[in-house]
Amino acid sequence: MxxxxxxxxxxxxxxxxxxxxxxxxxxxxxxxxxxxxxxxNELPLIKQHCLRCAIPLASGHICGQCLKKPPVQDISLSLYRYEQTVPRMMSALKYHRQVQIADLCAREFIKQHSLNSLPEVLIPIPLHTSRLRQRGYNQSLLFAEKLAALLNISCQPNLLKRIKKTANQTQLNAKQRHKNMRHAFQYLSEFVPEHVAIIDDVMTSGATTHEAARELKRAGVKIIEVWTIARAISHY
Ligand SMILES: [Zn+2]
Ligand SMILES: [Zn+2]
Structure with a gap:
């Protein structure tokens, strides 16, 4: 053999x-x-960041915004700043099904972060069924599946459902993004894990992960982390 x-x-x-x-x-x-x-080697790794929202920081552990108004999630981890070559890499994953990108990012993510107490379940941000039909796959699920396989934990894409067809967020400001995402998700299962990580490709205003985290908290999840490949430098 x-x-x-x-x-x-x-x-x-x-x-x-x-x-x-x-x-x-x-x-x-x-x-x-x-x-x-x-x-x-040239990808812009996030070295020091806010523990709550993953925004890069020059010093300290919690950013001013999170000190004033902490987000729903307890921890956020991201890998790269959403700048330089990262937007191109992310659109290759998002629109051209470059699975190897998800694979590479999952490996780099684990190398970069010391993950001590692992979540029981990884929950990728779901796409609305019409978007999924159009694109044919969910890029966050690709990343979540690779992470789950490497960490030997469960990836459960069916716990959370996207029940609202939201407008494309690229032209919206942070406030509009939050309004756009309101009540976008529904938790579907009787099974409620204690500790989960929400998995998404890019975190920008944080509106999407915020809304998913709210729904998970409402369902009874105790500890919520948000893991993303890239973090755009704007605030929620
Ligand atoms: Zn190259
Ligand atoms: Zn923060």
Whole structure:
């Protein structure tokens, strides 16, 4: 069996040498991932951040906004600032089904954060059925599934349902985004875990994750974390 595995591995390496995957950002050949190592190294990692909303901070642990008005979630973790090459990488995941991006980001996310007490369940932000039909897949579910597999915890995409078809948020300011997302989700199950992490691709105003967290809290979840790939530098 071991021999067979290493043979498969060798064959894959050889195949990748002959037919390399071009890096999504710069076009150079990559052997394993969607991005070359150079582009991965240049992604803007969030080093110090607010523990409640994941916004990058120069110093301290909680940002001024969260001190004044704490968000529903207890902890927020994100991986990259939503700037430089990150928007391009995220749209490759969101619109072109680049599963390897979800894979790479899940691995980097785990490397970057010391996850001590793990949530019981990961809940990806659901898409409305009409959006899901249009796009064919949910990018947050791809990321959540990779994380769940690496951390050996459960990913449950059916606990939370998007019951409201919300307008595209790109043209809206933070206040409008919150109004747009009001009552967008419904918790569907009798089973209520104690500790969950909501998984989303990008956190901008935080309106989406805020509304999902509110619904989870209403259902009885005690500890809520929000894990995202990228954090835009604007506040909720
Ligand atoms: Zn590259
Ligand atoms: Zn904050």
């Amino acid at each position: 071991a021999n067979l595995l290493s043979l498969t591995q060798q064959f894959r390496q050889l195949y990748r040498k002959v037919f390399p995957i071009p890096c999504l950002l710069c076009g150079l050949p990559t052997e394993e991932h969607a991005l070359c190592q150079g582009c991965i």
